[in-house]
Amino acid sequence: MSEIKVGIVGLGRLGKVHARNIAFKIPGAKLVAACSIMEAELQYAKEELKVSETFTSYKEMLEKADLDAVAIVSSSPCHCDQIEKALAKGLHVFTEKPLGVDVEECKKAEKAVEAHPDQVFFLGFMRRFDPSYSYAKKKIEEGAIGTPYMVKATGIDPEAAVEGAIKFAPTSGGLFIDMSSHDVDLIRWFLGSEVKEVYALGANFKHPEFLSCNDTETGAALFQLENGGIAELHVGRTAAHGYHIETEIVGTEGSIRISPVPEKNLAILYDRYGARQECVESFPERFDEAYLLEMQEFIQCIIEKKKPKLSVYDGTRATEICFAMKKSFEEKRLVKLGE
Template identity: 35%
Template sequence: MLNIGIIGAGRIGKLHAQNIVAYHRNVKIAAISDLFYKNLSEWANGLGIENLTGDYKDILNDPMIDAILICSPTDTHAQISIEAAKAGKHIFCEKPIDMDPDRIKEVLNCVKEAGVVFQVGFNRRFDKNFRGAYESVREGKIGKVHVVKITSRDPEPPTPEYIQVSGGLFMDMTIHDFDMARYLSGSEVIQVYATGDTLVDKSIADLGDIDTAAVVLKFENGAIGIIDNSRKAVYGYDQRIEVFGSEGCITVSNEINSLAVLSDKNGVLSEKPKYFFLERYKESFINEIGEFIDCILHNKKPPVNGVDGLISVLIAQAAKKSLQSGKAETVYL
C-alpha cells in the first residue's frame, strides 16, 4: 500500500484526492494539510480520509507517508519540494515549481540528491487526444514537423485576487501551451515573440497583466509554433491543436458533451465545447496521478520531470520579456 499526503486542499487538491479514492487501487491518502483544514471534515470523511492538519510539516515528518502531492499556492511549491525531498518523499508538484529559474534549479538539485521521483503537473500530456497526436508525430506519420498551432482560451477570466498571485498570463495559462508545444514538436524552443493586450477586462491591465495574447515560437529543429490565448471565450473552454508536417497534418478539436448535430432549415447546430478545464481534462488528471504512482512503484522516470517544469518557466519569462520589448527574445536553456 502506497501512502500519499496531499498538501493544499483547494480546487485541484480536492480533485486529486477524489480521483485517488475513486480510481487508484493500492493507494491510501494518509493525510491532508490545509490552512483551512477545519472546514474540510465533512468532505474528507466522505472520502474516508481521517487525518487532517493545518501544518504540512506533519505530513513531511510522518515516516509512514511515501509520497506527497503539492497543491498549495505557487509561492510555496519550491520550499515544500525542497523539504519533501530532504524528507525522502516522492513528489508530485503542480505547475509552476517556482517563478524563479534559480530557485527551480535548487529544487532539482535537492531532488537529484535525494533520489526521489519528482513529477510536474502538466496534465495535458496525459489527455488521450493530445497523446494520440503526439504518438502520430513521433511515429513519423506526418513527416517532418513544420508548424505547431495551439489555441487555448478560458471561458471566464480568473478573479483579480488570483491574477495578482498568478505570475501573469504567460506563467499561469500559456505555460501549459509552452509545454505542449515542446511535447508535440519534439524540439526545444529557442526564440519567442509575444504580443498581447487587455481586450476582455481592462481591470486586468491595472494589475499589470494581459488577457489576450499571440505567441510565435521558433524551435531548434526549424519548426514554427503559434499560440493564441484569451481569458474569455463566450462559447466555452476552447482547446485545440494542429501539427502540420511535410507528409500530413493532425488536429485535435474541442471535446463536446454530445456528438448529436441538428440540421434543419435554420442551419446546423451542435454542442458547445465543454465549459471548464475540470470537465475537459478529467481523464488527464486521473492519468497523470496514475503515472506518478506507477513511477514510484516500479522505479521509473516520470514522463514530466523537473527539467520540463524549468524549461516552461524559461519560455514564459522570454515571452514576458518579448511583450515588454516588442522584439523576439532568445530562450536560454
C-alpha cells in the first residue's frame, strides 16, 4: 500500500510536535499539506518539514490538497467543525482533545462520525499510548492488581508556564474544562466504568488573577462511578518543580502508581540540596513518545482498516464529566452526570 497522505491544521506548539512526527518519524505516513493562519508557521512547514502545499484556509486545504487524512491541532472551538468537514470529504481524522468545547458540539461530532463508519476517527488522548500508562493497563489486564476500584489522578502544570494560563483564563473554559479531560479519560479507562456523580472544589492561594474570571488555580474532585468505584482528582497550574502528571490505580490485590517523581531522566544529583532528580518541564517533554505512538496507531488504523480503541463517545464522556465538575465547583454542590 502506498503512503498515507496527511494534511495538518494548526502548527502551534503541539501542532509542530504532531507535524514533525508525521513528516519524519512514521513509516507509511507523509505530511503533504499544512494549514495555519500564521504565516511563520507555514514558512516552518515548508522549510523544516518539507511540506509541499500550505494553506491559510482549512476549506481550501480540503479542496485542493491530495489527502487521505487530516490531523486537527487547531484551537479547540474549531475542532468539531473541522472534524465534520474532513469526514464529509471522505478523509480519516485525527483530532486533538477536546472533541468539542461543549457537549452539544460533541454530539454533533458523534453524528458525523456515525455517518462515516468506514473512516478512521481518532481522538488524541495520548496518555493511553505513553509506555508507562500502557504498561499499567496491560499489567491490570493480566490481573496484577486484581480488580481496579479506585483511581487517584494528579495533573499540575508548571508554575513556569502560569503566565500563559492566566492570559488564556478568560477564554480557556477554566481549569476543569481546560486541564482535566486527560485525567477524566484515564479514570474511565482504568476503572472501566462511567462516572455517576461528582463533587469538585477549587483553591486559589497564589494568583488572584484566576479568581477574577471565575476560574481557579487548583481544583480537586471526588467521583462516584457506576460500578461502585471511586476516583480522586487534583489539578493545578502552579507546580514549582515542573510538569507533574501522576496517576495511581488501586485494585483489590495491589496498586500501580505512575510517575510520582516526574523525573527528567535517570540521573540523580547528590549535592548540597540533597539527593535529587530534576523534573520534566512541559507536556511535550513528558509525553514526547506518547504523541508519536498515538500518531503511529492512527496511521496503522488507516492502513489495517481497524477501529481505534478510543471512540468519539470517549470524547463526549470526558467533556460531559469536565462540565459536571465545573458546575459542581461553581454551584458548590454534588452534580449527577446527565442531570
